[in-house]
Amino acid sequence: MTKSNASEANGLPVNQILDGDCIEVMNSLPEGSIDLIFADPPYNLQLKGDLHRPDNSKVDAVDDHWDQFASFKVYDDFTREWLKAARRLLKPDGAIWVIGSYHNVFRMGAELQNQGYWILNDVIWRKSNPMPNFRGKRLTNAHETLIWASKSEDAKPTFNYEALKELNEGIQMRSDWVLPICNGGERLKNGDGEKAHPTQKPEALLHRVLIGTTNPGDVVLDPFFGTGTTGAVAKMLGREFIGIEREEAYRKVAAERLSRVRKFDREALATTTPKRAQPRVPFGQLVERGMLRPGESLISPRGQIAKVRADGTLISGEARGSIHQVGAALESAPSCNGWTYWQFKRDGKTVSIDVLRQQIRAEMHD
Amino acid sequence: MTKSNASEANGLPVNQILDGDCIEVMNSLPEGSIDLIFADPPYNLQLKGDLHRPDNSKVDAVDDHWDQFASFKVYDDFTREWLKAARRLLKPDGAIWVIGSYHNVFRMGAELQNQGYWILNDVIWRKSNPMPNFRGKRLTNAHETLIWASKSEDAKPTFNYEALKELNEGIQMRSDWVLPICNGGERLKNGDGEKAHPTQKPEALLHRVLIGTTNPGDVVLDPFFGTGTTGAVAKMLGREFIGIEREEAYRKVAAERLSRVRKFDREALATTTPKRAQPRVPFGQLVERGMLRPGESLISPRGQIAKVRADGTLISGEARGSIHQVGAALESAPSCNGWTYWQFKRDGKTVSIDVLRQQIRAEMHD
């Protein structure tokens, strides 16, 4: 194992690049310990003879006379085993991202579903500068597909909705992401000036994945580490990473790369707080604290009146109950957010009751 | 069989809507007789409860009986059978298009490969106006996936490279297609003014498919005909169609629609594409792409400093939010164009962040 920055957290070898077959190494790590897995597995079986069975025996069918069905079988066996090992490692609310092209992504997607993973979204990385199709026999292959899945249907995976919305300038993030391919200064070269890895992923892609589906301190595993883009972005963003890579040349490039990466400071890593994370304020507290008086009138958007009662419930005609229940009753709606629905009068002006909730929350920060 | 426009070509019931189960009907047609199949099968959506918009209106979901399958096993059996029947019908150089979402497309793609179909491209239909994710729990589901495959690896499928290039303003057509969903006047309604079919596809999508991968006079089969978009566009473009549809209500709507369709003149095919507006660039993309670093300082015209956060928001004193919001806060102004307001330092010089936006836009034109 390469342990230049060796450290341990909860028995996990975090911030290291582990040497070996990804399935074996994953099976050696403790069950239910990983928050997120990002996997960019190989699929170019014809050109790369580096695919091995779980028992490490060499696969002949791949570089032998090309037999589509035999090779799909081999690829499916490989996919099944590493996805199984990955699922064992995930915490119950953990999640996985896989990336691929039409050569392999359908097989990965089907196997994810077969194993009980629950697909949350498929995401299209739309390349702003793809390689053209020179022979004019196909469409320009201008995208790759990612699949984001939780460990099971009833899991509660991390999703930083607000942070992604901010990244997209206030509009909810879509399932198609326009990002350039990795080239220029970001593209790692070996000593001969050749690209160090054929499929190095752009850091921007991992930035979006990690901002959106992990929190600072989370442990992110990449079983096909390559040049370590996942590790580099994880380190910048204050996440822990574990990389697995069997090729020494890639481990070396990745380790050197990681040594140059610096973590962003804490303030920069803070992202927009979701409203759901803010402390709950019972409406009754406004009455207890005298911000609203029992008997005082609240006004609906359509001018209907409800009276505040001493226990923090409302009464309006036949309807009585919480601010939400009475609002829903007046609107004949299945639900209603009473905080944004009701207003009251102060000094001749009409004010939302949510202003009072914000006052209480502001005090709680002191 | 509905044979209002009954005709025969090479023993094929062309330009008709056939009644019945698509597998049985396909098996009754002659082997090796079809040039192109376009298939929009049930997606096997698995919806639980109702979904309401934030304004409390209810989403009219796809809950039709024909979209219900008991298990992946049942869906896979169905997929295997209709793809097998489809492959028997194709001419040796014929091709197939299938469309789906992440619920079913991985299973279709894997089965296509298993049966010996050869995938030519996967194509992303990027919806310009998708339905948002109302609960903020996922990414906006903003695309669907099509797979274009030939009958076998050594086939020579029709591909009208030049025609697609023309459709794309002289640039090689990519594998991601931006098209609006089908609504407005094109969306077929039933007598009650409700949508006639829950998943009617836009004609523009079929236009591109048929222009790109068929020739005039080709026979196009759609085994899940629905409201007959495939037939309508085929007729307009001078292709023959065969539709199979087991729901009488859909057959009726489709037949009526087809009776109104007229074949285009050749000139009518030429369309002028309006100049696109400048693409919107989210500020967060500058951060994801490393053009600005989390923690880096931006400078206002009056020398005030704001720090960039990892989600593309700024923080300056008490103010936090988008580049526009923080700029407006510092100026006590109702609004502010952050792009022209903020600057940063590079190599000792002060540069407007708008320069970075222009860089990104320049790349997007490639």
Next chain:
DNA sequence: AGGACCGATGAATCTGGAC
């Protein structure tokens, strides 16, 4: 006539914490 405003709606695996 034209612009502002409002309501409707689209293939969706769409909540979470307390008790």
Next chain:
DNA sequence: GGTCCAGATTCATCGGTCC
């Protein structure tokens, strides 16, 4: 584990009405 209920959540487009 089930039940209850607070309360958080939307973008682009079309078509109709109002000013």
